[in-house]
Amino acid sequence: PINTERLWGSLMEMAQVGPGQAGGNRRLALTDEDRAGRDLFLHWARQDGFEPTTDAIGNLFVRRPGTDPTLDPVVMGSHLDTQPTGGRFDGVLGVLAGLEVLRSLNDHGIQTRHPIDVAVWMNEEGARFSPPMMGSGVWAGVFTRQEILDKQGQDGSRLGDELQRLGWNGDAPADHRQRPFAACFELHIEQGPVLEDAGRQIGVVTGARAQRWYEVTITGQEAHAGPTPMRLRRDALVGAARIVDLVNRIGQVDGDDGCATVGILDVHPHSRNVIPGRVFLTADLRHPDEEQLKDMHHRFHRETVAIGEAANLKVEIKDFWHSAALPFDAGLVDSVRDAARALGYSHQDIVSGAGHDTVYVARVCRAAMIFVPCEGGISHNEAENIQPGDAQRGCAVLFEAVRTAAGR
């Protein structure tokens, strides 16, 4: 039922907005590039008569009405913001496949009982402003609106100011109790190698890994890199290097289940001939099993403190963010599996290694996700790639699952 050429064409056109330096995209949340991406999407939605609504935290919804105006919408949500060196499909595929579903329903004159919305969530990536999944998190009641408005960006900007600048602080309440969904689906690229390695076309996502994020500040003593004897040094970067190594070892304890990453590390005062006096770093630990993640968490705390003590460094650990492991709605997961089977696509169940807006949505409403493989499992990289057939199959499964949920 899907127009693959139209879907692929809109993906390629969106990829022109906020181009990266290596074929990907740089549309950091709440920047002018992010606005330009959203404006292009809005232009398309309005062209086809889908009415937009912006809520008070900058989530955008465009609607195709249903036949029963008393019913809550079935929602297809994802995001248009990217990592600093992001790919063309992470998030974008879910939004534009959603638009393609609405367009195809129009093409075929299909009516549904529930209205159907495409949601563009505010700041999913969590790159410029952390943590991730902010817009969906506010909607789901995980964060208060005010705490998110007060977030500071890597560039020193305040989220609330950026929202105002863009005019994205809409009138609709950003609150699932006042704007509930009947069901929610998200199509996304896998961002890992499992489906490709197994030769499967569709991933039926049963849930997402739990994750914990940290901020660590290591304080030693700035001193001259020449005349200061090694035995007297309190080198914050030497301590930080041991923490990076620790995080890497913690990630490896449980085969492909656990993982752990340091993505940011800043050195102060950042001069070639000064022993670093302070280092800031972030750590990200993940595991599908909440209890095992807790073990990783305790080990991280314990051994990081020990590294600081051994090297005479002050170490402060802030537990920055926790996203719990949550299984998706069994009925909706079944409907995704049924759709893949009915369409004749090879498929398998899979646990998402990444967080997604729909992980937060699932806390307060029935939700499920669909994965398609991406080349080499590479994402958060400008080289991220999929084929038109992947987009088409993912969109077709989305179409079937949404149509079923939205009723005739």
Place this chain on the structure above:
Amino acid sequence: PINTERLWGSLMEMAQVGPGQAGGNRRLALTDEDRAGRDLFLHWARQDGFEPTTDAIGNLFVRRPGTDPTLDPVVMGSHLDTQPTGGRFDGVLGVLAGLEVLRSLNDHGIQTRHPIDVAVWMNEEGARFSPPMMGSGVWAGVFTRQEILDKQGQDGSRLGDELQRLGWNGDAPADHRQRPFAACFELHIEQGPVLEDAGRQIGVVTGARAQRWYEVTITGQEAHAGPTPMRLRRDALVGAARIVDLVNRIGQVDGDDGCATVGILDVHPHSRNVIPGRVFLTADLRHPDEEQLKDMHHRFHRETVAIGEAANLKVEIKDFWHSAALPFDAGLVDSVRDAARALGYSHQDIVSGAGHDTVYVARVCRAAMIFVPCEGGISHNEAENIQPGDAQRGCAVLFEAVRTAAGR
């Protein structure tokens, strides 16, 4: 013969220019703060009738004439630029003690055969623009003027443009052959703990350690910090952490003689949930013995390459800078020792752990240095501190050594 109150007063007044956030200074080379520091010094020099000359690379000289106009000057040189979080005495003491020597010679109506100059060298620290000791290096023929003009700062600026902006590209040739010195002295804080630990008031500097600086770029593959299995990662920061640890171990092989530091480490793309695809870092290795430094150099190269290979990372090492170990002029070193002894100050011979402008000057002319202890041996830190007595003793030794060299 020295006016300690006047010397200390000018040190404290200079410390008001480009204040840091913790009691120290931020007068990075060729910034407006650096200009303000130089302007204050020029104001003082002009007040007392010492004529300024700026050379073509931004070195500033102020002169007290001698009785024999055919003779080359005896020079007291150091610098007014600081580290990003620098102290109030590093470099500044040498310049303002030089000015105090000229003022005291005036006070006492002492004539000398040679003219006596105070040199303010351009960019000694090498923090904003690397490597360090640039102005003295051009004068000594270590660098060409053009290569230094083309240097890029950490902030992306070009050194030549900054020089022009400040009007510091003077008419005098920046060339020791056209502007030779009869002798050169530099008073400096030790920047390490040796004198303080030994309870000595004066360090008679016999030479400086050799040093080698490097730039290392580690390239892996950016990928998502969640769904990418640990076994498939090519995490540039994990490799970089091993290099930081290696550098630290290399620094420890030879007790207090060798040392090694990573002062800068930049992570790309710098996002919490992206496996770093690229890291840039600098390394600084030092040893008083050139041959031993060569061993450290070879080990650094060999083991860094091995770290890259083991972790499937591309590693590029650039040999960025080398400053050879060079003994100071034996006669001038003796004159410093004699002056300390005559003044009744406790003293000892010492090898400088840091590079100094006078290390470059010594390549082409007779030169020597005088150290005074600094509190806790701490430097390149806003907390850097000395007492008025330290400044007075160092300046008095400088006065005697310069007066001897400048002749009656």
